[in-house]
Amino acid sequence: MIKFACLTFICFLLHSSNGVQILHGVGDYTSYHVGNMNLVISVPHNGLKTTSDIPDRHNGCLDQNNNCIYTHNCGQQSNSCSVRTAGDSYTKSIATKFYDKVHELTGLYPHMIVSELRRKKMDPNREVNEATFGDPLATQVYNDFHNFINQAKNAISGDGLLIDMHGQTHPEEWIELGYLISRYQLVNNIWIPSISSIRALDSRFNNVGLENLVRGPNSLGKLLNDHSQLVVPSPNNPDPTASGNYYSGGFIVKTYGSKNGGNIDAIQVEAPKNIRFSSTKRTKFGQDLGSAVVSFMQTYYGLL
Numbered sequence: 001m002i003k004f005a006c007l008t009f010i011c012f013l014l015h016s017s018n019g020v021q022i023l024h025g026v027g028d029y030t031s032y033h034v035g036n037m038n039l040v041i042s043v044p045h046n047g048l049k050t051t052s053d054i055p056d057r058h059n060g061c062l063d064q065n066n067n068c069i070y071t072h073n074c075g076q077q078s079n080s081c082s083v084r085t086a087g088d089s090y091t092k093s094i095a096t097k098f099y100d101k102v103h104e105l106t107g108l109y110p111h112m113i114v115s116e117l118r119r120k121k122m123d124p125n126r127e128v129n130e131a132t133f134g135d136p137l138a139t140q141v142y143n144d145f146h147n148f149i150n151q152a153k154n155a156i157s158g159d160g161l162l163i164d165m166h167g168q169t170h171p172e173e174w175i176e177l178g179y180l181i182s183r184y185q186l187v188n189n190i191w192i193p194s195i196s197s198i199r200a201l202d203s204r205f206n207n208v209g210l211e212n213l214v215r216g217p218n219s220l221g222k223l224l225n226d227h228s229q230l231v232v233p234s235p236n237n238p239d240p241t242a243s244g245n246y247y248s249g250g251f252i253v254k255t256y257g258s259k260n261g262g263n264i265d266a267i268q269v270e271a272p273k274n275i276r277f278s279s280t281k282r283t284k285f286g287q288d289l290g291s292a293v294v295s296f297m298q299t300y301y302g303l304l
């Protein structure tokens, strides 16, 4: 039996089968599976819903001081203020398999926040102006998404980890793990914990060191290598090489990881196209990510 209850803006849907509460934001454009552990999964770029109530996002305009203005009537659009609108296909499917595997292994439920709205309408992984162009409904959906992440973070009392799920189309076809450590820093062995999204982890395991946390024997990259996954950074691919394609982390990881303090770290996970567009490969990757994250958290966080 499924129970429904709606407040002003948010509806609660209670699944009696497993007791997991799912909150929905305005228009059902966001969802939050309320968890009971210290792992948060966010999926910002695989929304499939669209609406004519929100205008499409487009390039912004440059003002006199060369700052980008993101509004729908800003005037002459500029390539210097380009806006990405393509979604990350199949990342919700991967995240769901990841979520299920974590539950299977631990008996606990991660928190999972999903944007169900197309990126063309709103991008949760950008600051609010570029994300919404000031549209009131887009802003409400944006706020729902971020309020849900804050709610999840606030429910965690000790150390925790957020995994931000994305997809890319880089020709190397590797899985990219982003810790806010740039390609240049990885290639040139520049390790600055205070700018990374796992700053809290580094301070707890100062003896291990940031490099080992990122590509050493117990790193998430190594644990995924153990499942035959091609990953950068990892022991098999320590850095993206000087010219390789690599995303080091975006707005969500910057905002919700421990770069600016707190006990919650964040890692951006970018799945390549060959994994995302194969049902077999994305099932394996989702499950491998679940196993790897559980091992990683058992070593460094404790599962709470």
Ligand SMILES: [Zn+2]
Residues within 6 Å of the ligand: 045, 088, 165, 166, 167
């Ligand atoms: Zn993305």
